[in-house]
Amino acid sequence: MIGVGKIKQYSNVLDKPLSKGKQEVSSSAFAFLFSELVQYNQTQVDNIAELERRLEDAGYAVGARVLELLCHRDKGNRRETRLLGILSFVHSTVWKVLFGKVADSLEKGTEHEDEYMISEKELLVNRFISIPKDMGTFNCGAFVAGIVRGVLDGAGFPAVVTAHFVPMEGQHRPRTTILIKFGEEVLRREARLAVPCDIIGSLFDFCVCSSEHGNFNDLVKAIIATPVDVKYTISLHPNSFDLGQDELS
Amino acid sequence: MAAIYSLYIINKSGGLIFYKDYGSSGRMDTNDSLRVASLWHSMHAISQQLSPTVGCLGIELLEADTFDLHCFQSLTGTKFFVVCEPGTQHMEGLLKVIYELYTDYVLKNPFYEMEMPIRCELFDINLSQATQKDRVALLGR
Numbered sequence: 256m257i258g259v260g261k262i263k264q265y266s267n268v269l270d271k272p273l274s275k276g277k278q279e280v281s282s283s284a285f286a287f288l289f290s291e292l293v294q295y296n297q298t299q300v301d302n303i304a305e306l307e308r309r310l311e312d313a314g315y316a317v318g319a320r321v322l323e324l325l326c327h328r329d330k331g332n333r334r335e336t337r338l339l340g341i342l343s344f345v346h347s348t349v350w351k352v353l354f355g356k357v358a359d360s361l362e363k364g365t366e367h368e369d370e371y372m373i374s375e376k377e378l379l380v381n382r383f384i385s386i387p388k389d390m391g392t393f394n395c396g397a398f399v400a401g402i403v404r405g406v407l408d409g410a411g412f413p414a415v416v417t418a419h420f421v422p423m424e425g426q427h428r429p430r431t432t433i434l435i436k437f438g439e440e441v442l443r444r445e446a447r448l449a450v451p452c453d454i455i456g457s458l459f460d461f462c463v464c465s466s467e468h469g470n471f472n473d474l475v476k477a478i479i480a481t482p483v484d485v486k487y488t489i490s491l492h493p494n495s496f497d498l499g500q501d502e503l504s
Numbered sequence: 505m506a507a508i509y510s511l512y513i514i515n516k517s518g519g520l521i522f523y524k525d526y527g528s529s530g531r532m533d534t535n536d537s538l539r540v541a542s543l544w545h546s547m548h549a550i551s552q553q554l555s556p557t558v559g560c561l562g563i564e565l566l567e568a569d570t571f572d573l574h575c576f577q578s579l580t581g582t583k584f585f586v587v588c589e590p591g592t593q594h595m596e597g598l599l600k601v602i603y604e605l606y607t608d609y610v611l612k613n614p615f616y617e618m619e620m621p622i623r624c625e626l627f628d629i630n631l632s633q634a635t636q637k638d639r640v641a642l643l644g645r
Contacts, residue, residue, distance in 0.1 A: 283612070286608075286612040287612060289614075290612050290613065290614040291614070292614075293614035293615075294614045297614070383608055383609055383612035383613055383626065384612075384613050384614065384615070384626070385609065385613055385615070385623075385624040385625040385626045385627070386615065386625075387615050387623065390615070395614075427629060428629075
């Protein structure tokens, strides 16, 4: 009955401030709920791959919501648009809200350019779970992988995210690694976003040499020849070019 | 510091769901341990019925010449009992710790089926830590 006064105060849910709320929930309550989620999904599937997929889908819904909420709450309705920005957002902001701590590590895959890994020594969802021997490499971290996929997908970084156990030297328990493999288009866009400096650089060279020759048409042709989807801004110094009236029109 | 000989967990219908032997001598085979478990279950139930006091919860401690048997029954009827050297201290505390480990690493594990034998890696790991002698000695504090 403690909350009664508060509920009265904000009879309309929309008037309620979007505060951070209570930061802690019972670990036991979560563990039992998650255990029940896994058990329910286990009754709905025939094989382990399907169970993993269902857990991931459950996590995806969480991720999509978490992104929305955190962008509003922490980032003033802005979201990360760059690859490293969104990765560190997942690694620190999202992790802190969901698990009360920053993830243990965020690394770039050594073999592939498009792979990143978030590792956790003891994932919250796996704290009380022992995987039976006959289930092989199944990892309940698939749920967390789904959350990460939900966040990334919502932010416009489609990726394939999977959870794996990685044995650690000198440790009794393997750690869980969330492997993120970004889609091709994400990397292409990332490469493009990194380009503008180079283009401006080459245009600058061009400007210098064209100012010597004083040919504006060549510059215009060069701009048209560059890919349409590249955004650039060029400010021209009026004295750089020998512009004739007819050429401007 | 006196030693623990063995640990049993039996479900509410008397089936042995976990057994661990710590003794180096006089090991029991599987059939014997199953027999002890179901025997203890029955004796525990009979003792409740025969007790002259009202509201008796069954035998908590059985003292014999060569061993002590401490028993703890949870609210759901699962029984935990240890057989140890006579006069071993802090066994009630240890049983409560084991009960806690059972609720954490067995009951919260989605792959465990209720009333079935316990096969959980994490439970084994944490149990072996809890039953280390120096850990048990700390329970007295």
